Amino acid sequence: MGHQVEVDQAFVQAPEHRPKTVISEAGGIPLIDLSPLFSDSAGAVVPVTLVQQVEAASRDWGFFQVINHGIPPELLKAAETTEREFFALSEEEKKKVRRDEVNPLGYYESEHTKNVRDWKEVIDLVLHEPSEVDVRGLELKNKWPQVPPGFRETFEEYGKSLEKLAFRLLELIALSLNLPAKRLNVFFEEQTTFIRLNHYPPCPYPDLALGVGRHKDAGALTVLYQDSTGGLDVKRKSDGNWVRVKPIPNSFIINVGDIIQVWSNDKYESVEHRVSLNSARDRFSIPFFFYPASHTNVKPLEELVDEKNPARYDEYNWGEFFKTRKDSNYKKSEAENIQITHFKRV
Ligand SMILES: O=C(O)CCC(=O)C(=O)O
Numbered sequence: 001m002g003h004q005v006e007v008d009q010a011f012v013q014a015p016e017h018r019p020k021t022v023i024s025e026a027g028g029i030p031l032i033d034l035s036p037l038f039s040d041s042a043g044a045v046v047p048v049t050l051v052q053q054v055e056a057a058s059r060d061w062g063f064f065q066v067i068n069h070g071i072p073p074e075l076l077k078a079a080e081t082t083e084r085e086f087f088a089l090s091e092e093e094k095k096k097v098r099r100d101e102v103n104p105l106g107y108y109e110s111e112h113t114k115n116v117r118d119w120k121e122v123i124d125l126v127l128h129e130p131s132e133v134d135v136r137g138l139e140l141k142n143k144w145p146q147v148p149p150g151f152r153e154t155f156e157e158y159g160k161s162l163e164k165l166a167f168r169l170l171e172l173i174a175l176s177l178n179l180p181a182k183r184l185n186v187f188f189e190e191q192t193t194f195i196r197l198n199h200y201p202p203c204p205y206p207d208l209a210l211g212v213g214r215h216k217d218a219g220a221l222t223v224l225y226q227d228s229t230g231g232l233d234v235k236r237k238s239d240g241n242w243v244r245v246k247p248i249p250n251s252f253i254i255n256v257g258d259i260i261q262v263w264s265n266d267k268y269e270s271v272e273h274r275v276s277l278n279s280a281r282d283r284f285s286i287p288f289f290f291y292p293a294s295h296t297n298v299k300p301l302e303e304l305v306d307e308k309n310p311a312r313y314d315e316y317n318w319g320e321f322f323k324t325r326k327d328s329n330y331k332k333s334e335a336e337n338i339q340i341t342h343f344k345r346v
Pocket residue numbers: 196198212217224226231232273274275285286287
């Protein structure tokens with residue numbers, strides 16, 4: 001990735017998408033304390049007030065932050081340290097686990113969002129390696145780096161812990177939609193969930209480029225860890241302004257993705273977000289993308305539609321949707337990305 005002062009046009013956002021006005025940490029996204037889930041009587045009943053907080057945050061923001069989520073701070077520290085060590089390696093070392101034509105997992109430094117290059121490098125890991133090749137006949141095996149030592153152990157443990165949290169959050173979302181707590185779990189018996197490690201190096205022209213261009217997450221839920229640098233901007237639903245998400249130590253940022261938007265028949269919306277850069281500091285983040293099985297056909301849930309509130313989307317297949325989206329993110333093309341709006345009924 002270039003550090004030259006000359007502007008590389010591949011990274012330059014169209015003027016209307018450059019990060020000019022960001023409301024800094026004011027009127028921030030809701031903060032939800034999950035400790036009631038882990039009290040002595042946990043598992044018995046989820047307090048109504050917690051469900052109401054999740055409902056309001058999902059409806060009004062599509063985003064919230066959680067604290068007291070049950071993931072040990074030592075594990076977060078280990079994950080961040082290991083991530084920093086990996087990205088500090090030489091290009092040559094990192095390219096040993098680079099993604100290739102056959103395997104879309106691994107290290108990558110040239111991703112595009114909406115056909116503009118993102119100022120970042122990543123490594124992608126699936127949570128569960130499928131026992132069979134995928135629909136394209138591709139093998140989805142993780143490429144585990146040999147260095148730093150402990151990389152694999154750390155992220156396997158991280159994945160297991162995050163998966164537990166993701167299921168608890170999914171249950172809260174189900175309850176908040178007046179559904180039985182485990183109503184959505186069936187879609188995740190098999191999963192296409194993946195973990196991405198993001199490194200955003202300092203950028204000499206942070207007013208022109210973005211770490212990740214504006215987008216909505218395609219999956220069900222995202223559980224994001226960010227370091228103390230800050231840079232995630234969320235498009236506030238109430239007024240359309242970009243709001244910077246304040247880094248809170250040992251917290252996660254949760255957002256509902258397109259799939260929950262469709263399941264909820266637009267009660268909840270997947271909200272646009274992006275990553276702004278700065279010229280002085282690196283930023284590290286770790287999104288956990290909670291994705292259902294590839295055979296899942298996504299459509300508004302029957303319990304949430306009726307004559308007065310008919311289904312607003314046609315059914316689509318998750319595996320097909322994701323494959324199409326992913327292909328377009330890895331190269332610059334003139335075609336528009338696939339979006340759930342393509343399945344929206346008019
Ligand atoms: O790094 C972040 O804070 C968010 C990244 C993101 O939105 C994504 O990878 O979908």
